[in-house]
Amino acid sequence: MRLKINGENIDNLRAATIKELLGELKIETGRVAVEVNLAVVKKADFETFRLKDGDVVEIVNFVGGG
Amino acid sequence: MEDRLIIKGIEFKSRLWVGTGKYKDFEETRRAIEASGADVVTVAVRRTNITDRKSENLLDYIDPNKYKILPNTAGCYTVQDALRYSRLAREAGVSDMIKIEVIGDEKTLFPDVIGLLEATEILAKEGFIVFPYTNDDPIMAKRLLDAGAAAVMPLAAPIGSGLGIRNPYNLKIILETIKLPVIVDAGVGTASDVAIAMELGCDAVLLNTAIAGAKDPIAMAEAMKHAVIAGRLAYKAGRIPKKLYATASTTFEGML
Numbered sequence: 542m543r544l545k546i547n548g549e550n551i552d553n554l555r556a557a558t559i560k561e562l563l564g565e566l567k568i569e570t571g572r573v574a575v576e577v578n579l580a581v582v583k584k585a586d587f588e589t590f591r592l593k594d595g596d597v598v599e600i601v602n603f604v605g606g607g
Numbered sequence: 608m609e610d611r612l613i614i615k616g617i618e619f620k621s622r623l624w625v626g627t628g629k630y631k632d633f634e635e636t637r638r639a640i641e642a643s644g645a646d647v648v649t650v651a652v653r654r655t656n657i658t659d660r661k662s663e664n665l666l667d668y669i670d671p672n673k674y675k676i677l678p679n680t681a682g683c684y685t686v687q688d689a690l691r692y693s694r695l696a697r698e699a700g701v702s703d704m705i706k707i708e709v710i711g712d713e714k715t716l717f718p719d720v721i722g723l724l725e726a727t728e729i730l731a732k733e734g735f736i737v738f739p740y741t742n743d744d745p746i747m748a749k750r751l752l753d754a755g756a757a758a759v760m761p762l763a764a765p766i767g768s769g770l771g772i773r774n775p776y777n778l779k780i781i782l783e784t785i786k787l788p789v790i791v792d793a794g795v796g797t798a799s800d801v802a803i804a805m806e807l808g809c810d811a812v813l814l815n816t817a818i819a820g821a822k823d824p825i826a827m828a829e830a831m832k833h834a835v836i837a838g839r840l841a842y843k844a845g846r847i848p849k850k851l852y853a854t855a856s857t858t859f860e861g862m863l
Binding site: 546547548549566568569571572573574575576579581582583584599600601602603604605606607 | 626627628629630636649650651652653654655657664665666676678679681691694695696697698699700701766767793813814815816
């Protein structure tokens with residue numbers, strides 16, 4: 542599967558759900574928020590939310606700011 | 608009597624709120640925040656690094672169980688973006704509080720208050736505890752509260768400018784007009800600026816650059832901690848009126 546993640550096209554992903562995608566990218570689920578095609582996905586739905594080829598995914602976390 | 612700051616049922620242990628931007632590294636951030644005695648810590652929402660998986664996370668240094676995390680929408684120039692960042696921030700799962708910034712101009716970073724008002728109204732309806740970063744306009748402060756803001760955060764001066772309290776009279780009018788907390792946000796340069804804001808009767812001060820940009824951020828953080836306490840005590844104590852001429856402190860009685 543090909544996804545656009547944080548602005549980058551990434552091919553050959555095996556993950557079918559958000560939880561699997563975060564696992565594949567080795568990102569801890571606890572401190573991130575995820576948006577798919579401009580809609581925020583609730584943490585509780587990470588396990589069931591199914592990704593489709595071509596989805597635009599944003600994975601964000603907190604950084605320093607004022 | 609205890610002098611606690613409570614907003615929407617949340618009790619705040621300090622009236623100094625601090626940002627986490629512009630520090631040398633996360634360790635310096637941690638030490639400065641610790642020295643400041645702050646209870647509220649602001650953070651920004653940005654893309655996770657998906658290629659460098661070893662990169663450290665700010666929240667490894669700023670424990671969300673110890674501090675109240677206040678995400679911001681820094682860098683947002685439209686209502687749409689401010690809403691998007693706010694919703695992502697809430698879903699990240701540490702806080703329902705949001706500091707809304709809808710920036711109007713790159714050079715001044717002054718708020719676009721029309722967009723700010725719209726975003727405040729929408730997010731307050733969605734159950735966010737909304738802290739809007741606004742200018743020092745008493746009318747806008749009132750409109751923001753009517754729109755559901757939990758407090759108002761008027762700027763002292765442009766973000767990062769260090770110019771200090773540029774319009775204490777407007778802040779006074781805001782304080783008189785607004786029955787909810789007023790938190791000065793942005794523009795303070797040093798401890799005396801913080802003390803002035805608190806002496807005016809402001810409920811808290813939020814700052815970032817004044818600490819992070821100081822030669823010794825840890826020492827400045829401590830100075831800010833004392834300034835907030837001193838300013839608040841002076842406000843509660845009630846200062847003497849200003850007079851043009853002298854009044855002797857020592858009695859004339861018993862003079863030779």
